[in-house]
Amino acid sequence: MACLPARAVPVPVPAPIQTVIVPYVRDPVDKSYRKMLAGLARFERDHALAPAASLRFRLLPRLPTTDMAGVALRIAGERVSVPLALDADHSFVLPHNEQAVREDAAVVANRRGDSLTWRAAIHSPGLAPGTRRLGDLRLECRVGIDAGLVSNSSPIFGWLSDALSSADQVCNSADGNYLFFTDRPVFGVTVRHGARSEVLPFSMLYAGGRLAAxxxxxxxxxxxxERSYYAPIFDPGWPDDSIVEFDYMDDAPGATP
Structure with missing residues (x-):
C-alpha cells in the first residue's frame, strides 16, 4: 500500500512588532522651546539696549525645598532630546534646533515644574560688583516676557491682565511688575546716572512689599x-546707561557675616 505524503502544516507568521513612540507630556511650568526662541529673536531685535552683552537663560529656585545641585536640563520633543549644559550659576545658552521647532518641544528640567523659576540673564561686561545696567534690565524684561519665562499666577501681578499682554506693554508700564532678582538678600537699591541718584522706595522691593502669605x-x-526688586525700566527719564546699585543685607552695619 502506497504511503501518502504528510500534509504540510502551515506555520503562523508572527505579526510585525508595532513601534509606539510616546510623546513627551509637557508640565505646565516647563517652557515652550518655540517661545524661548521668540525671546532670542527679541534679544536680536532690541540688542541696542545692551550692545555689548550676550544672552543666557537662568534657572532659579522657587521653593525652599528646591535642590539646585545636580539640576539637568534638556530640550524634549516627540523624538528629539537635546541636553543643555548648565554653568555654575545654572545659566545656559539655548541652541537652535529645527527638529525641536517642528515638534513644538519643551525645555525641561529634572525637577518638579513648580520648584523652579526662569529668567533671562543679560550682563554688559565691565560693571562693578553689586551693580546692574538699566538697559540690560530693560532687555531682560522684553526677552523674559516674549520667552514666556515668568510663571506668576495671582491677579496681584498686574501684567497678567488683558490690559498688559505684550512685552512692550509690560516693560514700558509702571504697572508691569516684572520682578528682578539679586544674588543676595537686598537691603536697598539706588539708581544713578551722572550727578543724579535716587533710592528706590520700599514699594519697589520685596515684590512691592504687599504680598500676603x-x-x-x-x-x-x-x-x-528678599532678593526681589522692581527697576524703573518703564521710565524714559533714566537712560539705558544708568547704573542700578545694590546694598545687601549682609553688608549693612551690624549684619552678621
Missing part, C-alpha cells in the same frame, strides 16, 4: 522674596 505661593519670588 497666602499670595506668596502664587509668586515665583516665593523663596527669593
Amino acid at each position: 497666602s499670595d506668596l505661593r502664587f509668586c515665583d519670588c516665593q523663596v527669593l522674596l
Whole structure:
C-alpha cells in the first residue's frame, strides 16, 4: 500500500512588532522651546539696549525645598532630546534646533515644574560688583516676557491682565511688575546716572512689599522674596546707561557675616 505524503502544516507568521513612540507630556511650568526662541529673536531685535552683552537663560529656585545641585536640563520633543549644559550659576545658552521647532518641544528640567523659576540673564561686561545696567534690565524684561519665562499666577501681578499682554506693554508700564532678582538678600537699591541718584522706595522691593502669605505661593519670588526688586525700566527719564546699585543685607552695619 502506497504511503501518502504528510500534509504540510502551515506555520503562523508572527505579526510585525508595532513601534509606539510616546510623546513627551509637557508640565505646565516647563517652557515652550518655540517661545524661548521668540525671546532670542527679541534679544536680536532690541540688542541696542545692551550692545555689548550676550544672552543666557537662568534657572532659579522657587521653593525652599528646591535642590539646585545636580539640576539637568534638556530640550524634549516627540523624538528629539537635546541636553543643555548648565554653568555654575545654572545659566545656559539655548541652541537652535529645527527638529525641536517642528515638534513644538519643551525645555525641561529634572525637577518638579513648580520648584523652579526662569529668567533671562543679560550682563554688559565691565560693571562693578553689586551693580546692574538699566538697559540690560530693560532687555531682560522684553526677552523674559516674549520667552514666556515668568510663571506668576495671582491677579496681584498686574501684567497678567488683558490690559498688559505684550512685552512692550509690560516693560514700558509702571504697572508691569516684572520682578528682578539679586544674588543676595537686598537691603536697598539706588539708581544713578551722572550727578543724579535716587533710592528706590520700599514699594519697589520685596515684590512691592504687599504680598500676603497666602499670595506668596502664587509668586515665583516665593523663596527669593528678599532678593526681589522692581527697576524703573518703564521710565524714559533714566537712560539705558544708568547704573542700578545694590546694598545687601549682609553688608549693612551690624549684619552678621
